[in-house]
Amino acid sequence: MLFRRYAAGLGRYVTRRLGPDLAQDIVAETFLAAFRQRGGYDTSRQCARPWLYGIAANLIRRHYRDEERMLRALERTGIDPVAESAADHVEARLAADATSRAVAAALASLSPGQLEVVLLVTWAELTYDQVAEALGIPEGTVRSRMNRARLQLRAALGGFGPATAFDGQE
Amino acid sequence: MDTDELTQVARLRAEVRSGSELAKAQRLLAAEIAAASGAAARGRGKGRGRRLAVVGTVAAAVAAAVIVAGLRTHPGPGVARPTVRPPTAHVPGPAASEAELVAYATKAAAAAPPFRPGPHEWVYSKVLAATSANEGGSLQGPITGRRVTQTWTRVDGREQAVLQHGRLYLSGLIGSPEGWKSVSYSYLKSLPADPARLRAIIAAEAGPADANIFNAVQALLENAVALPPRLNAALYGVLASLSQVRFEPSVTDLAGRTGVGLAIVEEGYIRQIIIINPASYAFMGEKSVAIRAHVSVALDGTLHVKKGQVLGWWALLRSGIVRHAGQLP
Numbered sequence: 001m002l003f004r005r006y007a008a009g010l011g012r013y014v015t016r017r018l019g020p021d022l023a024q025d026i027v028a029e030t031f032l033a034a035f036r037q038r039g040g041y042d043t044s045r046q047c048a049r050p051w052l053y054g055i056a057a058n059l060i061r062r063h064y065r066d067e068e069r070m071l072r073a074l075e076r077t078g079i080d081p082v083a084e085s086a087a088d089h090v091e092a093r094l095a096a097d098a099t100s101r102a103v104a105a106a107l108a109s110l111s112p113g114q115l116e117v118v119l120l121v122t123w124a125e126l127t128y129d130q131v132a133e134a135l136g137i138p139e140g141t142v143r144s145r146m147n148r149a150r151l152q153l154r155a156a157l158g159g160f161g162p163a164t165a166f167d168g169q170e
Numbered sequence: 171m172d173t174d175e176l177t178q179v180a181r182l183r184a185e186v187r188s189g190s191e192l193a194k195a196q197r198l199l200a201a202e203i204a205a206a207s208g209a210a211a212r213g214r215g216k217g218r219g220r221r222l223a224v225v226g227t228v229a230a231a232v233a234a235a236v237i238v239a240g241l242r243t244h245p246g247p248g249v250a251r252p253t254v255r256p257p258t259a260h261v262p263g264p265a266a267s268e269a270e271l272v273a274y275a276t277k278a279a280a281a282a283p284p285f286r287p288g289p290h291e292w293v294y295s296k297v298l299a300a301t302s303a304n305e306g307g308s309l310q311g312p313i314t315g316r317r318v319t320q321t322w323t324r325v326d327g328r329e330q331a332v333l334q335h336g337r338l339y340l341s342g343l344i345g346s347p348e349g350w351k352s353v354s355y356s357y358l359k360s361l362p363a364d365p366a367r368l369r370a371i372i373a374a375e376a377g378p379a380d381a382n383i384f385n386a387v388q389a390l391l392e393n394a395v396a397l398p399p400r401l402n403a404a405l406y407g408v409l410a411s412l413s414q415v416r417f418e419p420s421v422t423d424l425a426g427r428t429g430v431g432l433a434i435v436e437e438g439y440i441r442q443i444i445i446i447n448p449a450s451y452a453f454m455g456e457k458s459v460a461i462r463a464h465v466s467v468a469l470d471g472t473l474h475v476k477k478g479q480v481l482g483w484w485a486l487l488r489s490g491i492v493r494h495a496g497q498l499p
Contacts, residue, residue, distance in 0.1 A: 003195070003196070003199055007192050007195060007196070008192065011191050011192045011195075012186060012187060014191070015186050015187075015191055016183045016186045020191045023191040024191035024192075024193070024194040024195070025194070027191055027192060027194070027195045028194045028195035028198045028199070030195075031195050031198075031199050032195075032198060032199060032202055035199060035202055035203065036202075080183065082183055082186065083183055083185065083186060099178060099181075100181075100182055103178050103179055103181075103182045104182065106175075106179075107179065107182070118176075118179060119179075121176070122176050122179045122180040123179075123180065150175055150176065153175040153176075153178075153179065154174075154175045157174075157175055157178060
């Protein structure tokens with residue numbers, strides 16, 4: 001069953017992006033949508049993960065402003081509204097370090113399309129072809145968005161040596 | 171190192187764990203699965219999309235219309251006590267044409283007692299649906315069984331509950347049926363009772379083709395919402411105004427009751443029939459039948475439909491307004 005296999009991972013991913021309150025609605029909507037679309041879904045496909053993350057991506061996109069606002073709050077105050085609301089532990093409430101604040105700022109400066117690709121790769125650990133499948137875009141577009149986003153992130157994070165070994169050309 | 175910026179991104183919020191956010195999904199999914207087995211019998215796959223796009227939509231599943239005004243003389247088994255008193259005025263009938271049907275239904279609506287359900291009251295509905303093997307949104311073969319589903323939909327359209335195996339599953343609603351901005355009673359009450367004006371509003375939302383409008387009206391009727399009596403009559407008026415819609419003088423619902431029907435042929439082979447009580451003009455249920463053989467090819471398999479095959483059949487057995495989900499009228 002899809003839910004048993006993927007719910008925990010998807011739940012964590014969406015929570016990381018939007019916090020537990022929005023995540024519970026989005027995860028629920030994702031699985032309900034998946035359940036309703038099951039007739040049109042090719043079950044012979046090896047892995048339903050990209051499909052599920054694609055449904056979730058559509059739902060997450062509606063909350064882009066919230067996501068950006070929370071990243072900016074982390075940048076500004078060092079308090080992460082997401083970690084704060086998701087935290088069971090005291091340590092999560094501690095102010096974030098300078099790096100986290102800079103990363104939050106850098107992510108907030110990405111376009112919604114770039115942010116989607118970067119987080120599907122780094123947080124959801126989807127491969128480029130899976131991201132392409134999830135978002136319904138060509139793999140080349142995934143690569144170019146990724147490259148552009150990485151340049152931007154690198155610039156925003158103050159640079160860690162010269163940019164080398166990109167996956168492709170800008 | 172080249173990966174640094176991505177590694178840093180990967181570390182952000184790495185401490186976040188999944189947990190409580192799954193409970194809601196689990197609960198709603200369980201309700202959906204439970205209810206879907208009942209819904210499958212009622213409509214074709216296509217119908218599913220037409221119904222409420224709802225979290226936990228039991229509504230999607232529980233396609234049961236509650237024409238509250240019409241409930242007043244709702245016949246059929248299991249009707250212990252109508253929620254709304256029958257009108258004392260004489261309602262003529264039975265209708266012999268769509269024009270008569272609309273005229274009589276309009277008259278009945280005008281004679282209906284004032285009806286104003288509170289936003290937090292619930293519409294109860296009990297639906298009997300035909301089932302078959304290999305259900306997938308439609309009857310995919312001979313009818314092999316019948317299933318009763320009971321649901322409660324809040325009048326403001328924000329919540330729904332379904333009774334399954336003795337347990338009540340509650341869920342939030344986030345959508346409205348295709349072609350409708352809202353199903354809250356206050357919104358529905360604001361719609362015009364003039365069929366031509368109502369049709370224009372539906373067409374703007376659902377599309378101007380006869381099939382679009384028919385589907386939108388059907389979606390509202392079958393989605394367990396409280397309908398103002400005048401709107402109910404106006405909906406029939408809208409259907410009657412569609413050039414592709416035909417009046418059927420006698421249609422039997424799944425519970426064996428005879429009604430009149432308004433029917434349209436969709437996709438060239440499916441006759442969709444809305445069944446209406448010939449005395450009270452309440453919505454009674456639906457039936458869809460293949461009028462010619464058809465083969466449909468989809469990702470999940472090829473479906474052969476025979477001429478005369480019943481694709482969906484269900485009856486609204488009982489409905490009414492109650493104070494709490496789980497209560498019977």
